Amino acid sequence: MGAGRWASLAAILLGACGDKADPPRTIAGADPARGLAVMERVGCAACHEIPGIDWPQGLAGPSLKGFGASPMVGGRFPNQPEVLTTWLIDAPSLAPGTAMPAMPLTEAEARDVAAYLYSLDER
Ligand code: HEC
Numbered sequence: 001m002g003a004g005r006w007a008s009l010a011a012i013l014l015g016a017c018g019d020k021a022d023p024p025r026t027i028a029g030a031d032p033a034r035g036l037a038v039m040e041r042v043g044c045a046a047c048h049e050i051p052g053i054d055w056p057q058g059l060a061g062p063s064l065k066g067f068g069a070s071p072m073v074g075g076r077f078p079n080q081p082e083v084l085t086t087w088l089i090d091a092p093s094l095a096p097g098t099a100m101p102a103m104p105l106t107e108a109e110a111r112d113v114a115a116y117l118y119s120l121d122e123r
Pocket of ligand 1: 067075113
């Protein structure tokens with residue numbers, strides 16, 4: 001009985017932490033598979049290691065492995081859908097001087113890419 005009580009308390013605490021660290025990251029109508037195809041087309045992997053893209057796994061930018069579980073974009077913006085899609089289309093508009101260039105993505109493409117990135121939640 002006592003142990004059971006601890007187990008459920010732990011579950012509640014872990015759940016609470018999870019809620020705090022994970023803002024809602026579903027993107028209505030976005031298609032992760034399309035996002036992956038878009039990333040292959042525009043060449044994100046020239047600068048990023050991206051699970052699902054074998055080549056070229058460039059190193060100029062951070063690995064995007066586990067990015068879905070990260071609380072931040074670029075270490076300084078909250079990792080939320082609107083922020084992320086803005087970053088993907090025009091990172092310098094958020095972070096002047098960043099080495100991540102503006103990318104030729106439509107809003108819909110950026111949302112598909114964001115949906116794929118949010119599926120990368122394994123470290
Ligand atoms: C020319 C190299 C380059 C290209 C091409 C590029 N990026 Fe980046 N990216 C970077 C760099 C450098 C950073 C780190 C920027 C910073 O923190 O200021 C970054 C940061 C990011 C971040 C934030 C990562 C984190 O851990 O917070 C995401 C997400 C991202 N890029 C996704 C993409 C996607 C998706 C594409 C293709 C649409 C792309 N990038 C294309 C260089 C690039």
